[in-house]
Amino acid sequence: MLTIDAQPGPFTFEPSKTALVVIDMQRDFIEPGGFGESLGNDVSLLAAIVPTVASLLALARREGWLVVHTRESHAADLSDCPPAKRARGAPNARIGDPGRMGRILIRGEPGNAIVDELAPLGSELVIDKPGKGAFYATPLGGELAARGITHLVFAGVTTEVCVQTSMREANDRGYECLLVEDATASYIPAFRQATLEMVRSQGGIVGWTAPFASLAQSHGEKRGWN
Ligand code: TIU
Numbered sequence: 340m341l342t343i344d345a346q347p348g349p350f351t352f353e354p355s356k357t358a359l360v361v362i363d364m365q366r367d368f369i370e371p372g373g374f375g376e377s378l379g380n381d382v383s384l385l386a387a388i389v390p391t392v393a394s395l396l397a398l399a400r401r402e403g404w405l406v407v408h409t410r411e412s413h414a415a416d417l418s419d420c421p422p423a424k425r426a427r428g429a430p431n432a433r434i435g436d437p438g439r440m441g442r443i444l445i446r447g448e449p450g451n452a453i454v455d456e457l458a459p460l461g462s463e464l465v466i467d468k469p470g471k472g473a474f475y476a477t478p479l480g481g482e483l484a485a486r487g488i489t490h491l492v493f494a495g496v497t498t499e500v501c502v503q504t505s506m507r508e509a510n511d512r513g514y515e516c517l518l519v520e521d522a523t524a525s526y527i528p529a530f531r532q533a534t535l536e537m538v539r540s541q542g543g544i545v546g547w548t549a550p551f552a553s554l555a556q557s558h559g560e561k562r563g564w565n
Contacts, residue, residue: 362495372439
């Protein structure tokens, strides 16, 4: 067992029963010309966390955690995209419309890929999800249960949309969840901050939060690096 400094208190986990879940670090959200920009957002705010997420991925791989990547994506025929979701995008660049990185938020298009710096390894799980949550209409729950996973460490974008929705879904399914504070970002920084606070409020009503340095420090100590 390993314990790290976190809020609202220490987070203890068994590495062999822990998965890192990296939410939607896709070009569609992080680079100009994709879904994020089509919604009117400044996408440059999200690119800033890529190096920290890369460090977190490296730690998880070194420690032998299960690594899961999610992608928000829809089928080419939009059969898994509720009309209500499509209608609420910007009127001139909706899900499925042509964009600078291919069709917006469509599985297999260049813009739907995870950014190169965080590319999944062949041994890692990649979950395509049509909703904001990682469990809704995906095989994630079954994949985690089959591997005896009990603890989830979350990173990715955006904090208050897909990360928070996924963390709440996980919390309701009984997982102990940690959100890595500097490995998550929002187009609206105040919403990121509010999400961190609401997750850990009321004694950890949704889970724990900690900076990446807490994880790095405890793993360094375990290996005698400090
Ligand atoms: N991945 C994710 O958060 N999808 C979104 O649509 N986020 C927004 O903030 N729009």
